[in-house]
Amino acid sequence: MFLFRTYAGIIRYSTFFDFFKIIWSSGSTLFVLLGLNFISEQVLGKPIYLYPALFLIFFISIFLMFFFRMTTRELFSILMDSKKSSSKIRIAVVGIEDESVSLANAIIHNPGQPYQLAGFLSARSDSKKAMLLGHKIYNKREFIKSDNLKKHFDAVLIKEIMSKPEMEEWMAVALDKGLKVLKAPSGNKMTEGGIVGSIRPLKIEDLLNRAPIKIESEEVRSRHFNKSILVTGGAGSIGSEIVRQVAQLNPSIIVIVDQAESPLHELKLELLERFPNQNFKFVLADISNLHRLEKLFENYRFSIVYHAAAYKHVPLIEDNPREAIFVNIGGTKNLALLSRQYNVNRFVMVSTDKAVNPTNVMGASKRAAELFVQSLQNSPDNTTKFITTRFGNVLGSNGSVIPHFKRQIEKGGPVTITHPEIIRYFMTIPEACELVLQAGTMGKGGEIYVFDMGRPIKILDLAKRMIKLSGYTPDVDIKIDFIGLRPGEKLYEELLTDNSTTIPTHHEKIMISKDPVMEFEEVDILCKQIMRAAIKKDKLQVVKILKTIVPEFKSNNSQFEILDEVSEEEVYQ
Structure with missing residues (x-):
């Protein structure tokens, strides 16, 4: 036992390794005694011990020592469980x-x-x-x-x-x-x-996840390897994930532009720690500032521009339409024109399903931005491929419904839903960004890529599941309140316009939407007009022109519904 250190183990943590040490120590004892017996027979003519007794002691000692250890271990486990089992x-x-x-x-x-x-x-x-x-x-x-x-x-x-x-x-x-x-x-x-x-x-996200799109990683890698990349809105939910995925493809530099100071700083700290060998440039800037952007294009000669910067919250934009004009339309126009001027290879715009048959200023402003970007594809002397991606709500993005519901549940409710029949499409942030990267790779220019997002989800069902997953009973522990549709909000979102048709691609879940387009001269004149109206702070004129650019834009539950019913002269009487 001294030789095999059978005494050294902690008994309550005994394993079969200790059992084998017991066998080796007892077995060695047995062989030594058998040897002594053999010598005694040769010298004295009779054995010291009875042979059956030696084997009996061998088995009894193994059993007792093993039984003692196992019993002690189980008693200790039972004792510990009895102390903690209630918790x-x-x-x-x-x-x-x-x-x-x-x-x-x-x-x-x-x-x-x-x-x-x-x-x-x-x-x-x-x-x-x-x-x-x-x-x-x-x-x-x-x-x-x-x-x-x-x-x-x-x-x-x-x-x-x-x-x-x-x-x-x-x-x-x-x-x-x-x-x-x-x-x-x-x-x-x-x-x-x-x-x-x-x-x-x-988590509710575990149930909403679908099989991700399989992107052609080699082609995507070759498009980005040793290239200069610009990501606008880079500190946001989509933009920051695009940066993370692009950083794995070894570009020469990634320039990240955002006007939100604190999120940009936090992203900087994360990226410098996670990708110490990647060259980043963090730029605090507003995309509506043309002169600020022009210096970046001049210095870095971008190969790909990922445009994810936008104002996206429907009720806020409905109250502040001119801000959507400056950023969603004006900012997009600045970036697209600079991309054409500096011969950027690919310009990839991140759009939204709210741009389809819009019922709010935010969605209409994104549709106007889509039209401007598409119009540049066939403009004179253009070499840039202008590509648009369009998808629905993103799980866990800033200001999205799931984090909002979580906070309400943590506070004990109520969970607020605008309407019992409201439905939405959902996808994960990595999935959305894979779509953006893939579109940037496969696009030939002028396309709007849409994604098969599966079946839409009823927000009421989503809320009930989240409440149950948190260990509560809906309308018993956590109340659900219906507060009515917000300004500009509609019951369901679409991915295709009424006049569009879809063309399949080699990815079964990615399609091309053939939406109506406008000539560059026409949309450019209208964009200049709407920018002048925004500078004059004329909300009604801003939305009036926006409805001219996007004829399918019909306001819903909004102060601008009057523009769908009367002429401009009647409005200003």
């Missing part, structure tokens, strides 16, 4: 496959974590009477029918490798039973805390 979350692991068993083992062998294994859930019906790691396996049907599951479980643990429909099914069952839903990541996404430390509550 621990009792988990039912979904599945009985290898990964589920590994998760369960990790929970069992991590007593310091706030979780306690309470059983398994399985869709299989042939495992009802089986036990796994000493815990019962509950069949899904049994789970659904039972009304007292909260006595056994506090939460259900699902795995990231599950398909979205399977994940949604188990989530719905768990929430109906009043249980929390937790999620365990795949092995390559674990945190430093290991499997158990990576367990987190299921």
